[in-house]
Amino acid sequence: MVQGKDPGSGGVIFTRRNFLKGSGAAMAATAAVTQTAAQQPAAAATRVVSGAKEITLNVNGADHKVAVEPRTTLLEVLRDKLNLTGCKDLKDVYVDGADTVLVDGKATYAGVMLALQAEGKKIRTVESLRGDGQPDPVVTGFVKHDAMQCGFCTPGFVMAMRALLDKQPNPTLDEIREGLGGNICRCGTYDGITKCALELAKGGA
Amino acid sequence: MRNFEYAAADSEADALSLLADHPGETAILAGGTDLVSLLQKELVNPRRVVDISRVSELKAIEPTDDGGVRIGALATLEELLASPLAAEYPSLRDVASAIRAIQIQQYGTIGGDLCHLPNCWYFRKGYGLLGDSNGRALSEEGDNRYHAIFGNRGRAKFVSASRFAPSLIAWDASVRIAGPAAGEEAWLPLEQFFVTPKGDQQGVTRLAPGQLITHLELTPAAGRLSGAYEVLEMSGLDWPLAAAASTLEMEGGVVSRAKIVLGHVAPTPWVSHPAADVLRGQPITEATAELAGEAAVSEASPLKDNEYKVRLAKTAVKRSLLRAAGANV
Known part of the structure; x- marks a missing residue:
């Protein structure tokens, strides 16, 4: 009007x-x-946009039509509508970074991005790293180095490490710690995580 | 989260017109790291959220005609770190590289940092910026270990949250404020941008309803030295307990002008004149940096639980000066 x-x-x-x-x-x-x-x-x-609206979100290479409200977060769409539950809801738990996804190739917390902000962008969740029988090297590296315990924070760590290696394929230990500082593991699996990152850095994954 | 209207602006003028529809009932969204959590906790309840994250004219980091730099409010921390222009201002890089989270580096913006609301736990739990509950001053009577040690004699005891403001102010940066009317703009020294609220309805900056910050401008670095130091409790995602930034003009090996600004110790970034005065005519050594730190905290007035911050603030000043002089501290 x-x-x-x-x-x-x-x-x-x-x-x-x-x-x-x-x-x-x-x-x-x-x-x-x-x-x-x-x-x-x-x-x-x-x-x-003042009420429910149908938008198209490109997630892991495929377009999905979803109904959202302005207050709907990207995390809510991924988990509740698209059943991509790798990224975790952190409303009642303090595990910073467990909701990490990539939006246009950059790491972000899905819990603090509105779904409407992600319209027209390429969203990648941890599920995209499964590959076709050929998982992403970050995933196989986590397995190899036993870089998880309860597993709650793991998908977020995997995505943050993916973003870090995409930006800087050969990070030093300090750069790894800096880049992954936005993720917390309450079980304390940092040793395996940094070993995994260091090996991938040498291998140029 | 309560519902609200959402509108994505495609230009600065568009953003101003979207803000003007509901004066005082809007919020500006960029990287979302602060605003969306405020919305989730219903600490801010706007009628409309104006998303400026797609406004390309606010993203650039570019040279100014006089050899300085102009930084768009939407420049991300990663872009700031990668920019050769920003590299002329080492204290900015000291701060950007201390924010150790790839998510914040890649989506957090410099404008969002300057407008970040305080992390005071009374505010974040819904007791308002002044931390009042039924007439009792929680931030005075309750646990105030993370609260202000300067400028805290009024009702506001929280500390300013901006990581970049101390360094930018030490560089005498100015900020461009657009609006509220279309085409209206004002350049303000960043030092004057922050205010200490005296009442519940006041904010922490001079931004009026319908206005937004669009750019920062720094004059040419011209051989000045700078450094910033943040005292962090944790090595991951954390807020500084105290911070300081220094910019120095040198002549013949001694300081001819110093600007020293502390962060996270007062409701606004805190410009320390006593510390600057002590340094005039002095070289930067361990001893003079120590004296400047002592001078900076001479006017501190700690609360019941934060005496320890006085020493941290002193150390932050000292180390920011040593960093400016090239030491690896």
């Missing part, structure tokens, strides 16, 4: 309401405003 100040009207506010009240003068002025708005490529009001 066209709202706000008409630059030529001396500050009078024209709204749908006073348009509907409909004096001749108001109608003429509103028509002028509407015309101005129509010349703009996309009137702001048409892009405001």
